[in-house]
Amino acid sequence: MTDPTPGTPGQTVGPFFGLSLPYPAGPELVPPGAAGAIRLHGRVLDGAGDPVPDALLELWQPGPDGAVVQEPGSLNRDGWTFTGWGRAATDNAGHWSFSTLRPGPGRPGAAPFFALTVFARGLLDRLRTRIYLPDSEDALAADPLLSSLPAERRPTLVATADPDGYAFDVVLQGAGETVFLESRP
Amino acid sequence: MPENAPPDTQESISAEIASIAAAHEKAGQGPLLDYPPYRSSILRHPTFAPVQVDPEEVELAGPVFGARDVDPADADLTAQHPGEPLGERMVVTGRITDGAGRPVAGQLVEVWQANAGGRYAHGRDRHPAPLDPNFTGTGRSLTDADGWYRFVTIKPGPYPWRNHLNAWRPAHIHFSLFGRDFTERVVTQMYFPGDPLLPLDPIFQSIPDTAGQQRLLASYDHGITQPEWFTGYRWDIVLTGPHRTWTES
Numbered sequence: 001m002t003d004p005t006p007g008t009p010g011q012t013v014g015p016f017f018g019l020s021l022p023y024p025a026g027p028e029l030v031p032p033g034a035a036g037a038i039r040l041h042g043r044v045l046d047g048a049g050d051p052v053p054d055a056l057l058e059l060w061q062p063g064p065d066g067a068v069v070q071e072p073g074s075l076n077r078d079g080w081t082f083t084g085w086g087r088a089a090t091d092n093a094g095h096w097s098f099s100t101l102r103p104g105p106g107r108p109g110a111a112p113f114f115a116l117t118v119f120a121r122g123l124l125d126r127l128r129t130r131i132y133l134p135d136s137e138d139a140l141a142a143d144p145l146l147s148s149l150p151a152e153r154r155p156t157l158v159a160t161a162d163p164d165g166y167a168f169d170v171v172l173q174g175a176g177e178t179v180f181l182e183s184r185p
Numbered sequence: 186m187p188e189n190a191p192p193d194t195q196e197s198i199s200a201e202i203a204s205i206a207a208a209h210e211k212a213g214q215g216p217l218l219d220y221p222p223y224r225s226s227i228l229r230h231p232t233f234a235p236v237q238v239d240p241e242e243v244e245l246a247g248p249v250f251g252a253r254d255v256d257p258a259d260a261d262l263t264a265q266h267p268g269e270p271l272g273e274r275m276v277v278t279g280r281i282t283d284g285a286g287r288p289v290a291g292q293l294v295e296v297w298q299a300n301a302g303g304r305y306a307h308g309r310d311r312h313p314a315p316l317d318p319n320f321t322g323t324g325r326s327l328t329d330a331d332g333w334y335r336f337v338t339i340k341p342g343p344y345p346w347r348n349h350l351n352a353w354r355p356a357h358i359h360f361s362l363f364g365r366d367f368t369e370r371v372v373t374q375m376y377f378p379g380d381p382l383l384p385l386d387p388i389f390q391s392i393p394d395t396a397g398q399q400r401l402l403a404s405y406d407h408g409i410t411q412p413e414w415f416t417g418y419r420w421d422i423v424l425t426g427p428h429r430t431w432t433e434s
Contacts, residue, residue, distance in 0.1 A: 005284045007425030009215050009397045011374040011388060012223075014359060016307040020297035020323040021361060047228035060367050062243050072251030075293075075325075085248035106241045115244055117370050122225030124216040124391045126372055127235075145238050153233075172229050182235035183244070183368045 010125035015054055017119070018089060022056070025077045027088035029059070029100035036064065038165030040114065040131070041097035044090050046122075047173030051094020055120035057170070059086045059098050066104030066112070102133065111139035111146070113157075118170055118180075127180045131168045132158045145181075153179050193349035195385060198222050202390045209393035222387035224348050240368055247367045250293040250327060260326040262296075262338040270320035272301025272339035274415040277358065277375065277403060281332045283365055284425035288332025295361040296336055298322045303342030303356075312344050337415065343382055355382035355389060364424035375420050378402050 013021075030037045040059070044052040061084050062068050069084035077083075088096040103112045114131040132140060140146055146154050156178045159166035171178045201222045209217070218230040263270055281289040299305050299322060302314035306321050322341075326334050341356045357374040364370065376383060383389050383398075392398050400423070409417020 005282075005286065005423050005425070006396070006400070007284060008362075008371060008373060008400050008422045009392045010371050011216065011359075011391075011401070012226075013361075013372050014374075015309060016297065016305045017359070017372075019305060019307050019321070020295050020325075020359070047232075050228075052229065058370070060243065060248060068243050068246045070246065070249045072249050073253050074248055075250065075254035083248060103243075106243055110241075113241075115367055117367075119372055120229055122223070122227075122229035124218050124220060124223065124226055124230070124388070126370060127231065128368070128370075145236070149236065173232055177231055177233060179233070180231050180235045181238045183240045184237045 012121060012124050013056060013119040013126075015121045017056055022087065022089045023075060027086055027096070027098045028077065029061075029084070029086045029098060030082060031079055032099040034099075036101050037099050038102055039097060040100055040159070040166050040168065041095065042168040042170065043094045044096065044118070044120065044170045045094065045172065049174070051090070052120050052122075052172065053090055053092045053094055055090040055094070055096070055118060055123075055170075057088050057090075057096050057119075058117040059088070059100065060084060060115040060117070061100070061103040061113075062106060064101050064104045066106055066110075105139070109139060109142070111136065111143040116170075118172075120172070123172065127172075128182070129170070129178055129180050130157055131166070133166065134158050134161055149179060191350075192347075193224075195349060195351050198349045198352070198387060199385060202387060206390070206393055215397075216391035217393055220387065220391040223391055226391075240366075244367045247363055247365065247369070249291075250363070251291070252327075255293065255325050255327050257326075259324055260334075260336050262298075262320070262322060262324045262336060264337070265321055266319040268319040270300065270317050270339050272317075272320075272342075274337070275340050275418060276335060276337050276409055276411075276415050277418045277420055278333065278335035278409060279403075279420040279422060281328050281334060281362065281422045281424065283369070284423060287365075288330070289328055289364055289424060290330050290332055292328050292363045292365075293361075294326045294328060294334045296324045296338075296358055298338065298341040298358045299344055299356075301339050301342050303344030314342070314344065340377075340416075343380075348387060353382050353385070355380040355386050360422070362422060362424060369424040371422075371424055374401065376402050377418070378404055
């Protein structure tokens with residue numbers, strides 16, 4: 001089914017989104033150090049392998065039980081309510097970091113993932129992708145999206161475990177280019 | 186481009202814009218991501234086409250915002266400081282719907298913009314136009330039950346940037362929009378009708394079809410204008426789920 005009315009086109013977020021979009025505690029879906037808190041972090045890289053210091057990432061995820069969260073308060077966090085959504089700008093080294101909870105599987109046996117939206121100066125429209133948790137090989141192998149990808153592109157959607165949680169680089173272009181997604185209508 | 190090469194001229198950028206437009210008569214609704222006239226896009230666009238995926242449950246929902254998140258006063262960008270900002274006071278208002286015409290109710294709208302002189306209150310804006318101590322240029326609002334938003338602001342000025350020699354951005358307001366689900370998320374820019382800089386601007390022209398470009402233009406609406414107070418602009422927004430982005434594959 002296609003929508004009868006065409007959508008409003010996107011435009012780049014530009015260089016000055018820092019005036020408006022980032023906000024205190026935006027990257028903290030849960031306070032760092034809270035029970036169950038993990039760190040999800042990485043870099044945004046361009047086609048030359050250079051860090052992108054003016055990118056903005058938005059994270060959207062279910063809770064640890066896999067259920068979709070519908071709670072207000074993301075912009076004005078109380079420290080106790082998990083809203084499932086956060087926003088982080090990259091720093092001068094192209095690095096971003098969220099403090100959050102592990103997402104649960106959306107269906108029994110499904111591979112859990114974070115949904116991610118990427119904006120940047122120089123990027124004319126937003127990009128969407130998924131960050132899969134690396135923990136269950138069986139679930140990853142059975143995932144409809146991952147199993148549809150050429151073997152060499154599949155790792156671009158899977159995070160790497162590290163001592164505090166997971167690491168994941170967003171590669172906008174070139175070697176190791178992240179798989180970006182579009183919903184089937 | 187070699188480090189010491191002379192900067193591109195508006196004429197050469199305009200010629201690139203024209204040749205790309207001729208090659209994309211049948212376009213999708215989004216901007217071209219691979220659009221060399223916008224020089225900053227050259228290393229920042231994916232080379233693979235996006236992979237089609239059936240959205241999972243979480244992607245068919247989106248974050249919820251409410252009264253806790255947004256102060257109603259945040260929708261008036263002229264009232265954030267002790268004095269009145271300089272420039273043309275204006276209102277921009279419109280309705281946000283999905284592709285089927287259903288209102289996007291209670292959702293977050295964020296805006297940011299330059300001041301009347303074309304200067305952002307941002308440390309990295311080096312344009313030597315005056316900052317306005319009474320204007321920050323940032324606002325937030327929630328749509329009402331029927332999908333309407335409304336901001337009181339100052340008409341932003343055009344400003345120079347360094348994409349090429351004598352490059353000027355048409356006046357615009359940045360809009361950040363959340364739809365009914367995660368796949369409908371859009372960040373875009375609203376422009377003003379009749380702006381002579383629009384044909385010259387590689388960011389606006391990255392949308393290769395005229396119909397798509399028209400959807401980013403507000404219209405002047407004298408019914409919104411209030412006597413002795415502000416001019417009025419109307420800009421409606423449509424957020425569609427299967428958001429096709431035109432990409433070379």
